[in-house]
Amino acid sequence: MSRAEKVCLSLVSYCKTLGNLNQIHAFVYKSGLETNPLIAGKLVILGALQISDAIDYARRLLIHNPNPDVFMYNTLIRGESQSDSPKNSVNSFIYMLRQSYSPPDSFSFAFVLKAAANLRCLTTGFQLHCQAMTRGLDTHLFVGTTMISMYAECGFVEFAWKVFVQIPQPNVVAWNAILTAYFRGSDVSGADTVFGLMPFRNLTTWNVMLAGYTKAGELERAEGLFLKMPSRDDVSWSTMIVGFSHNGCFDEALRVFRELVGSGSKPNEVSLTGALSACAQAGAFKFGMVLHAFIEKVGLVWITSVNNALLDTYSKCGNVLMARLVFERMLGKKTIVSWTSMIAGFAMQGYGEEVIKYFHEMEESGTRPDGVTFISVLYACSHAGLVEQGHELFSKMTETYDIEPTIEHYGCMVDLYGRAGQLRKAYNFVVQMPVPPNAVIWRTLLGACSFFGDIEMAEQVNKRLPELDPDNCGDHVLLSNIYAFAGKWKDVAMVRRSMAEKNMKKIPGWSMIEIDKVMYSFVAGDKRNEITEEAYNKLSEIMLKLKVKGGYIPEVGSVLHDIEEEEKEDTVSKHSEKLAVAFGMARLCKGSTIRIVKNLRVCKDCHSFMKLISKVYGLEIVVRDRSRLGKGYCIKFLTDLQVTAVNVPSIRIEELNDNVLCNRRSGPGTIKTKVERPSIVMNPPLHLVLSRLLVTGYIFFFVSRIAAFEPRVFWKQPFYLHEVVVLSAKKGHSGNPLLSAVAAVTHRRAMFHC
DNA sequence: ATAGGGTTAG
Known part of the structure; x- marks a missing residue:
């Protein structure tokens, strides 16, 4: 290997950005190495796989190469298949076919089939299948396996099965692929049959079963398998947690999370996001905070999905302040999910102006809003009474961003006019919507009629509702409320009678x-x-x-x-x-x-x-x-x-005293049920110091430190942030000026605690 | 030097 080649290869290992790649490319060109297959291949790997936003550069590298080899094509096709536009992957494959001197091999097919799967495009997949056949690669183990998942993604389980039976000696991976395909097609009994037929199973097989059952809502069967499977890994645990959480069983999800920790394994970012999602939906604020502390401790804060889940938990638990803290301190890239969660957090609390402000900031940061973002934004407008702005944003969505409004967006608009009392306008909007209004739309309007006591329009709306959703007792309740407010008891009785006749039961609250x-x-x-x-x-x-x-x-x-x-x-x-x-x-x-x-x-x-x-x-x-x-x-x-105090719930003065003084933890292993409580009133400065620390995020630093000391206590006992501060004062962190400051302020409390 | 199956937030 020449000296220049060695230099190039060592440069490649340090290449992190598109700028670096440009420089290295220049060097390669100057050294006359741009046609060297090894070096050129490395450059394409960098552009297609290792540097974000460099895929176009990689493609140009390939096109300008006089003699690209199969490896280069494969790398590019692979990179494009997992990019935002997998269509390019198919195009590169076609380009490869036209340059007949380097025909596609099994690798090329595996990658491009993945692109077809991501595109969910059956026609593409089918043509690729034919291409593979002409080359005798359709029964190749790897190609076949990818083809199975391609057909499954496109929703054609029977084709997947046809591919499967043609594979001469399917291994466990191929079996797992066909098993997954049956679950994707919601054919649980078909999956059961495949599972029974399988000559061999591995951990992934069991995990596929868990995921399949939980997605089908068969939680008991999933848990049954979970208990009896020969071994469990991170994915098994995460699958159960996420499965429970998605099916609305939040306490079960958190129970499994606790068991995971109890079993000695470490939660990873997936089990954490699953648990956080359960906290968010259930409003388990304290548990969410403990998870946050843990995330800080084990250093998972750089992961975007974790931050997004945290952000969502805080905003759904009504603590926008913490949500914003997470958002602003996010280490990884802020994605559209982060922005939307933040906006939704403000929207839920009715901070209409913040929503608009963040929306503009998002646009300026170059993040393109999507349909979900607009639901939150419009929702905020309707709740904050920003009729004019809501109207403008709705047109911006369709005109500037070219987002097709869904029924939810129309629902927001009806609500926007309805809440503002513009009932006639709302009604006209519903009538001329390009999509047929569903029950939710009419119900929104009925709600507005109820609020403004417009019996006439309510009756008009009520004519349309039962045909769409006849069994919804909420609608009858709403209508009967309108009559009740107006004192029309005969009408109330009529509605109630019809409810009784249809044997409607109210959903228990x-x-x-x-x-x-x-x-x-x-x-x-x-x-x-x-x-x-x-x-x-x-x-x-x-x-x-x-x-x-x-x-x-x-x-x-x-x-x-x-x-x-x-x-x-x-x-x-x-x-x-x-x-x-x-x-x-x-x-x-x-x-x-x-x-x-x-x-x-x-x-x-x-x-x-x-x-x-x-x-x-x-x-x-x-x-x-x-x-x-x-x-x-x-x-x-x-x-x-509370308005004057800093709005951080876990450090309210009263709570601090109660918890510190009733602390159940006076030494490892011993539990005291009751402790004499001297009545101390904490002086305001401490309160302020602590709240500022929490707002600036330093408290979590303490949590991390202390959890490192006593991880056992950390999980087994209820854990509050101020206790952590007190404990950390006890341990005496003399090195850190900030910790010393807090230790000094909390010292008195710490003494009582001992 | 490249592969295939399972869990991830709004």
Whole structure:
């Protein structure tokens, strides 16, 4: 090998950017090595696979090479198949066929078939299949396997099977591919048959089964397999966590996550995003924070998907401040998902102006919004009453960005006009939409009619609704509410009778609350048991206090029927969110933020009830309910106190005292149930210092440090950030000025703790 | 010097 060749090869290993590649290319050219197959091949690898945004350069390298070999073609085809435009991969393959001196080999087919799979383009796939046949490569093990997954992606399981049976000696990978194909085609029993037929299985086989079952919603069968499979790896665990989370079984997902940690394996970015997604959907804020601390500790913060999941968890739990912190400190590249999650976080809380601001920042940063982004943006406009801006953004979406509006976008627009009281405009919009309106659209309009008491239009809308979704009792409830508000009891009775005739049942409303990282759920008019008893008792105590001190009068407008006022009051007083709040107030430390997630909408009475508790008890309450779009919707009740204090829930003064002083952890292995509590009021400066630290992200640094000391404690016990600060003060980090500062401030607390 | 099957956020 010549000296110049050696220099080139060593330069290649340091090449990181397109600029570097340009320089190396210049050197290669000057040294007369641009036709050297080894060197030229290396340059193409760099451009096609190792440097982002250099794929076009790689393609030019190949085109200008007088004698590209098969390897170069394959590298380019491979790079293009996994790029944003896999179509190029097919084009390069065609180009290769035309230069007949270097015919495609099994590698070329494997790569280009992958592109066809990514494109979900059956015609392309089929032509490639024919090309492979003419070269006798269609029964090649690797080509065949990729072809199976190509047909599966395109939705043609029977073709996949035909390819499979032609492979002379299918190995375990080919078997796994055909197994996956049956699951992709939602043919679970077909997959079961294949699984039974398989002459050999490996770990991936079992993982395919797990993923297939969870995607089909067969969680019990999945868990059965999970328990009996011969061994488990990261993917098995992640699959179970994600599977539970996607199917709405959040506590199960978090249970599996705990088991994963308990089993001694380390969570990876996939199991973490799965667990975070469960936290986000369930509103498990504290657990989310623990996961955040862990992520900081093990150094996974650079991974975009992890950051996006964290961001989403915080915003769905009603803490936009933390969401923004994660967003602004993101190490990896901000993707469209990051921007959209951030925007959705603001949108859920009704910060219309922030949404618009971030949207513009996103555009300036060069990130192109997609359809999902616009749903959040339009949603924000409708909730913040920004009719004009919403209208402008809708046209921007179609005109500037050329995004085809989906029914969800139209729904936002109907809501935008509806909420602004422009009912006629909303109605006309629905009638002239290019897509046929669905039940959600009419329901949105019906909701607006209900809000503005427009009986006439409500009746008009109601003519269209039952034919689209006859079994939705919510619509009947809405209509009957409109009549009830107007005092038209005969009409109310009529609606109720028709509901009874059709044997409609209301979806039971539930609310969940997280206490010590355990989720408790309550159902309206729940059966009495130990937990609900506690909630009911606290609730009647609260009711009394609110009536006396806050002048609480139950708002019973949303109760359907014409019954005695007292009875109505009884009905609304049993709503699950009230039980959850009461339970939270009974169980949580005094002054903690109360976070509740509800599956249905919160009624008017519960809304004002929460506001009143917040005022009378000086509590921050975050309620998330299911909004029309099926996303989280936060109502945040803040008293004056919390507005002036920095809005970071985990470091509220009261909570800090309670937790530090009732600390169950006075030494390794020993558990004290009760500790004498001297009553200390923390002085405001400490409170401010701590909140600033949390806002600037330093607290997590402490968490990481302390978790490294006591990982066992970290997972087994409920863990709060301020405890960490106290613990870290105890350990005495004298080297770090920042830690010393906190240690100095928290020292007094630490002493009590010992 | 290149391959094929399983888990990832809005």
